[in-house]
Amino acid sequence: MALQENKLHISLLLIRLTVFLVMLMWTLDKFINPEHAAKVYEKFYFIAGLGHLTMYVIGCAELVVLLLFVVGYMKKYSYGAVLFFHGVSTFSSFKQYLHPFEGANLLFFAAWPMLAACLALFILRDSDKKFTVN
Template sequence: MKNISLLLLRISLGWLLVIWGADKVFNVEHGLAVANKFYFGFLAAESALQVAGVLQMLVGLAVVVGFARRWVYPAQLLLNGASLFAVFKSVLDPWGWVFTGTNALFYPSLIIFAASLLLIALREEDTWTLDKP
């Protein structure tokens, strides 16, 4: 049961990065709008956004198959941490009682971040990976 759980966690978290990366590559207008609204305009240039999207997709695919986990898990944590930071008001106040413009749909960013930490903590327990001898 542990191996299946870690595999499903790895696939779901990695594929989320693939989806987010693909959005930057193939739906540039949306990616630019997200960059401007949530990330202070960081990477709000079409070519930079697309390069970042490709890199994000590669990290996501590596997470899915369990390749180079020592390097891609911290990268995943950094990417998911940036997302959590970008929507932290929605995590603290999902119903907008204190902060304006919050959205309860962003609360799972905290869960995604916690799951990313869990993958790092249980890296040695996860044996169904490409980088496990």
């Protein structure tokens, strides 16, 4: 394998693992602190009244997608779903971008490079071969 190709494979693996880590933490929040997750859905997605069971179901569905994603299985769909999830999350935080220096809003800007990473991984999914399931 050419050195340049190996560098690409390692880079894509690192992107996949780190995106997985962030998304996993958000998914675990639905199991560990479902009240917080429900408040996030209410504030950013305008979906109110979600109970623990609903958060657990959403968390389970996300976890399945994330496991497919981290092992590189069904890339078109799993990478696409992660891109979609994070894209919705990024754009639903629009108000925070308008007031970056209020509260913790500055932290929301970290979503943009991660969104770019998700998009790059989706575009380059056929080149992401290191530690993937065929």
